Amino acid sequence: MTKTSLTRRILPLLAVSALGLTACGSSSVVSSSSDAFTVNGEGYSKDDLNAVVDSLVVAGQITKQNGTIAKTDMNPVIQVLVKYLAYQQFIKKFGLKETAEARAKMKEQASADQAFPTYPKELQDLLVNLNLASVTTATMKVPSGSELEKMYNKLPASAGVLCLSHVLVKTKAEAEKVLKELDGGAKFADVAKAKSIEPAAKTSGGSLANGEEPCSPLASLQEGFDGDFMVGAVAAKAGVPTGPVKSSFGWHIILSHPYSEVNKSIASVLSTNTGDALLAGFMASSDISVNSTYGTWVNATAKLS
Template identity: 40%
Template sequence: MTFAFPRRILASLVVVGALGLAGCGDATSTAALRVGSQSVSADFLDTILTQLGDAGQIKIENGQVPPESSRSVLNALYRGEATKELLAKYGVEVTEADRTKVRTQVSQDAAFSNLGEDLQELIISLNAGDLALARITAPSEEDLKNMYETAPASLGMMCVAHLVVKEESTAREALDVLNTGEKFATVAAKYSIEPGADKSGGVLGSADGDCIPLSDYQTQFDKDFVAGALNAKAGVPTGPVKSSFGYHVIYVRPFDDVKLSVKTLIATNPGEFLIKGYMATADVKIGSKYGRYNPATGTIVAN
């Protein structure tokens, strides 16, 4: 996957962002972003924003960058720094062959040579990082189980059942029943107002199995529901969680109940699932002037 030129470079950064620039962190400058051992300095972010402005990709007026533009670029840079951490964890390196492949592709567009040097290097690094990310292999079943039971979303997917009711008191009543040991499917069939819950047991799955990519939750589901699901522990009914649909009790299904679906889904693109999961569960710090990372939407948002 490579950036398209001369079309919107900023949009490409947001969509493709994978590996941040080596050395873009600077201990002598205020950090715009920190995650794990990686950081992005405010100076580096300003440089990239300036070069995007020079390229006509963002509008800068009186020296001011629109906040949404800063957050969009930070989203890409966060993925970049997170990818560094993930590649190191799995022992995968960005090779010179990766960089050469990307450099050859982007140099075919004459517009690339007119970009600022830092922006050029970032684009090459982002795409080379994507190539390296694609070489990550799926963890063993034991590692998958450990990751799932520690932080279910760390696998980049959610394997959830839920029930939804109109009143908070009803949700609490259902939760009390679940805490007696009653099966979730039975309680969902009795209480949930969701059509078909009597047959589905409240399972939120897909045609391909019991789990749904986290990215689908972040882009298609009610954000308050997603936040509740991200905070839930495997095998523990959680709630009530209020959303635009009512009050939910959320149940992240035990690993042994969904392991076949987990293994099948993650095998389709291990690196992509793992980077999404890492970003949603990592301890990321965003400079307060820019906003905060919201794992429920997978984006940096205003404070």
């Protein structure tokens, strides 16, 4: 990374896309009308959100039209801030520490960008904090097997990975028949090969493997998979066929594989970008809500609708 890329990398993310990610859980109502959003009961005020937005306007990253911010601009800002508040809780839970040395380095790198000193103080602080969060999250180590097993069995997505198979059919009635067959003891892969309309299922047995890995990072699935499918996938308990789940492709029965079948793949997937994956998992098991003024938080995709 070049020195000048530090701020150039973050500002577009604040302006046009999410910095990174939740899943599962209900979308509750914020406890105070003055809150823009809450994460596990901890609020982030509308005033603080407006201060960030105003700083982005001053920096020329977003514009106001008739005194308001377009939803396409506001949503990514909220998503980034939701993730940052979740990050603050995440590092406390897992005992990660932000160091003075790392913060000083982030400030030094940010200041090397000629535009940085022209940004409002609010935005300067946010940029440094977001980059410090990235550096701190990167220090996370893969938890022990027993810790991962506990997390995964409570909610597979909380471990930051999903290890999925599915059966895709055209109608809800067909999906209900598939579920009944599975509940009767039929093997998931056999049913997928016989009943799924997904062409690859004939050989894959319905597995949504990531190459040679049965498991995939939660965040990559949130970005690449149908949102309605993800609602069912994230809600699925380990080893329990779940559905019917409707998506744009049809009706699914989803299986989140038991820990004993995929434990090696979980550890392997988590060995890369461990902190980012586990932060996504932390958000997956968090109670996140957004003031209805801004929309509805969709936990399964970690985005606003």
